[in-house]
Amino acid sequence: MKKRYWNEPQMGFRERIYFIEIARGLGITFGVFFRNMWKWLTFRKGALTAYYPEEVRSDYSPNNRGRHVLTLRPNGDVQCVSCNMCATACPAYCIEIISAADFGDPQHPKSPKVFEIDYSRCIFCGFCVEACPEDAIRMVKDVPDLPSFDRSNMSGKIDLLKLWRPTSDPRKPYPAPPVTTKAPP
Amino acid sequence: MSDLAVHGFFMLFAISFLMGLATVFTWVERKQSAITSDRIGANRCYVRIPFTNIKFIAWGLFHGVADGGKLLLKENFTPRTYDRFCYNLAPWLAGVPVLLVFAVIPFGGALIVGERSYVMQIAPLDAGVLFVLAISGIGVLSTMLAGWSSNNKFSLMGAARAASQMISYEVAMGLALISMVVTYGTLDLNAMVQWQSQLLGGLVPAWGIFIQPVAFILFLTASIAENKRIPFDLPECESELVAGYFTEYTAMKMGMFMLSEFIEIVVISALLVTVFLGGYNLPYFNDSGFAFPGGVNWALPPWAVVVLQVGTFSIKTFLVGCFQIQVRWTLPRFRYDQLMSFGWKFLLPLAAINLVVSVCIRLLTL
Numbered sequence: 001m002k003k004r005y006w007n008e009p010q011m012g013f014r015e016r017i018y019f020i021e022i023a024r025g026l027g028i029t030f031g032v033f034f035r036n037m038w039k040w041l042t043f044r045k046g047a048l049t050a051y052y053p054e055e056v057r058s059d060y061s062p063n064n065r066g067r068h069v070l071t072l073r074p075n076g077d078v079q080c081v082s083c084n085m086c087a088t089a090c091p092a093y094c095i096e097i098i099s100a101a102d103f104g105d106p107q108h109p110k111s112p113k114v115f116e117i118d119y120s121r122c123i124f125c126g127f128c129v130e131a132c133p134e135d136a137i138r139m140v141k142d143v144p145d146l147p148s149f150d151r152s153n154m155s156g157k158i159d160l161l162k163l164w165r166p167t168s169d170p171r172k173p174y175p176a177p178p179v180t181t182k183a184p185p
Numbered sequence: 186m187s188d189l190a191v192h193g194f195f196m197l198f199a200i201s202f203l204m205g206l207a208t209v210f211t212w213v214e215r216k217q218s219a220i221t222s223d224r225i226g227a228n229r230c231y232v233r234i235p236f237t238n239i240k241f242i243a244w245g246l247f248h249g250v251a252d253g254g255k256l257l258l259k260e261n262f263t264p265r266t267y268d269r270f271c272y273n274l275a276p277w278l279a280g281v282p283v284l285l286v287f288a289v290i291p292f293g294g295a296l297i298v299g300e301r302s303y304v305m306q307i308a309p310l311d312a313g314v315l316f317v318l319a320i321s322g323i324g325v326l327s328t329m330l331a332g333w334s335s336n337n338k339f340s341l342m343g344a345a346r347a348a349s350q351m352i353s354y355e356v357a358m359g360l361a362l363i364s365m366v367v368t369y370g371t372l373d374l375n376a377m378v379q380w381q382s383q384l385l386g387g388l389v390p391a392w393g394i395f396i397q398p399v400a401f402i403l404f405l406t407a408s409i410a411e412n413k414r415i416p417f418d419l420p421e422c423e424s425e426l427v428a429g430y431f432t433e434y435t436a437m438k439m440g441m442f443m444l445s446e447f448i449e450i451v452v453i454s455a456l457l458v459t460v461f462l463g464g465y466n467l468p469y470f471n472d473s474g475f476a477f478p479g480g481v482n483w484a485l486p487p488w489a490v491v492v493l494q495v496g497t498f499s500i501k502t503f504l505v506g507c508f509q510i511q512v513r514w515t516l517p518r519f520r521y522d523q524l525m526s527f528g529w530k531f532l533l534p535l536a537a538i539n540l541v542v543s544v545c546i547r548l549l550t551l
Contacts, residue, residue, distance in 0.1 A: 018527070019402065022516065029515045033221045040220070048223040 053147070065126065065139035066146075068117055073108075080136040082112040086128035094121040095128060119146050120154040191298055195307050199287050202499070207447035208249040210506055214447075216245065217507065218514045256440035264336055264433045271334035276434065276441035278327035282320045283449045289313040290455045291375040293465050293494040294472055297487055304375055305465075305495070313374035314366055317456065318359055321411065324449075325351040328413075328420060328430045331442075335433035343429025346521065347420030351411055353528040358407035360536035361400045364543040365393055365460050378464030382471060388478055390468040393461035399539045401461045403532060408453040409509060410528070412446060416516040419524060454505035455498075462501055465494040 014020050039046030050057050060066075070078045082099040100113035128137050148154055212227075219226025230247040231240040241247075266272050290313075293305030310316055325348055332344020369377045377393075385391045394401045410417035421429030431442045458464060469477050470493075474485035485493070519527065 018531075022512075025515045026511060029221050029511060032223070033217065033511065036220045036223065046220060046223075047225045049225055051225065051228070 062141070065124065065141060067140050067142040068128070069138050069140050070115065071136055071138060077108070077111060078115070078136065079134055080112050080115060080132075081108060081134055082110045082115075083133065085131045085133060086137055089127040089131035091125060091127060092121045092123050094118040116155045118155045120151060187298055187301070191296070191303050192307070195303075195305065199292070199307055200284070202292070203284060203287055203448050203451055204444075206451045206499075206503065206506070207444055208253070209246075209503075210447045210450055210510070211249045211252065211443075212246055213507060214510050214513070215248065217510050221511070221514050253440070256437050259436040261438070262435040266334055266336040266433075268334035268336075271330045272433075273438075275327045275331035275334065276438045276445075278323060278330060279445040280441045280448070282323040282327075283445050283452050285320045286317050286452050287455060289316050289374055290452075290459050291378055291464060292455070292498045293491055296491055305491075306375055309375060310373070312372050314362055314372045317374075318355075318362065322355060324411070325355075327445075331434070332430035335430070337433050339426045339428075339432045340430050343420045343426045343432070347413060347430055350413070350417060350419060350524060350528070353525065354407045354410035354417070354532070357403055357528065357532040357536045358411060360533070360540050361403040361407060362460070364400045364536070364540045365397060365404075367540070367543050367547050368393070368396060370547075374459050374464075378459060378466060381463045382466045384469075384478075390463055390466070392463040397461075397539070397543065399535065400543070401457075403536050403539065404461070405457065406532060408457070409512065410524075412449045412453060412509075414446070414450075414509070415513045416519050417524060418518060419521055422518060450506050450509055451502060454502045454509065457505050458498065458501040462505070465498040467493070467497050 036046035082097050087095040096116045097112050098114040099110050103109055216226045227245040227248045230251045231242045233240045288307040289310050291306040295302045296305050328347035329344050332340040369380045381392050383391045413420050469475055475483040
């Protein structure tokens, strides 16, 4: 006995003799082919995909945040106090901080000697920005040329991250007003 | 001596035509599928002039060459099989028959060298159609040997499917060809082409596709099935059987199977062109030049006629091959029972009816 399926194909006579429907399908694909080919032949681009490394797409979302920056103090040092909270919050474990101590500056005795973000693992979730108590790391609207043929080139080093020079953000005047220091006891 | 040189040249031309066009078809398959689906396609391979930074990408044409080089240089991995002889024989059985079929296909009209006139055909056989059917039947042996000797379940499944599919579709293909033989009254492929150079009612060229459209569709369908391409690619369907009967083949042995598939596209296109699309003839074209229906004649020198005939044949073959590739990128794959019922319950009766009708018409008009 032939097994009956619950979703038996509902084919009429026209579908059953195949050739008309095949001709229709060929018409559709040939139509797309000739439309795209006509675009290529008239020196336009007939494809939706991009030549990736040569051609960066222009329609990134306005909400896209593609690069981390480390904010700076007026004297040019990074604002980071190397508390490792961003590295703790990071779900991809891609932030590596090595601290350096400078006891000559009692307000900011800790600072990062090495601050690396491994962009081969970063998922751009922004948790590091939310975790930061010092507003030392932010994400900006940028599409950096991150991909690389070598894995060792994929980490954002501290000098790459110190590129932020805001001048017009009213909530954060720059350079920052001088910090009133208390005399050490 | 002149005979030897001319026939050697024909063979050289045929081999380079098949190999070159097969390599071009690997590129066409990539690019045409890409353009059909709004993509760009393979475009990374280039040839650089030494010591300069000038690169020739040529729309990715070098990808076929790079593939060939890669396949030649890869490790020749052999599975632990107990039938080493059949395992090594199978790629040759796939590659050689498809090359042999082209021997009887005329790729041009008469070539006059000195006092002698040569038909541009490697082997001017009287029984060309029988030769085609006989040699293309060997192809099924290669798939069966490959699948059996690979010592692998996927290969065996693919070989079983390939054997049943190719044998059942060969019947419909043979019947379609026989109805064309009945129409033309000859088995010689060159005589078929010359028959097609006449005009129907002084206006329409007497091509096989206009006389026997049903046989054309039957032959096209059955020959795509013979070539094991989508929608009949059950023997090697990637989603179920990895690569079917050549799963266990690596390097150039696998390349032989792939190349024989692409050569078979060329050969099938050449057969379709020869039997159904007027061969090397253009409409209103004969051995002395163009003769348009309004009584306008345009004489051409013999060398121009030969060049035009070979060019016409090549371009027609290329376009039919592109059509086959478009079919491959349009249709989904048949299920196995659908494939069998389509072959035996639809194509075969249709081919038989077509044969009977064409025999009746031939008897009435004889």
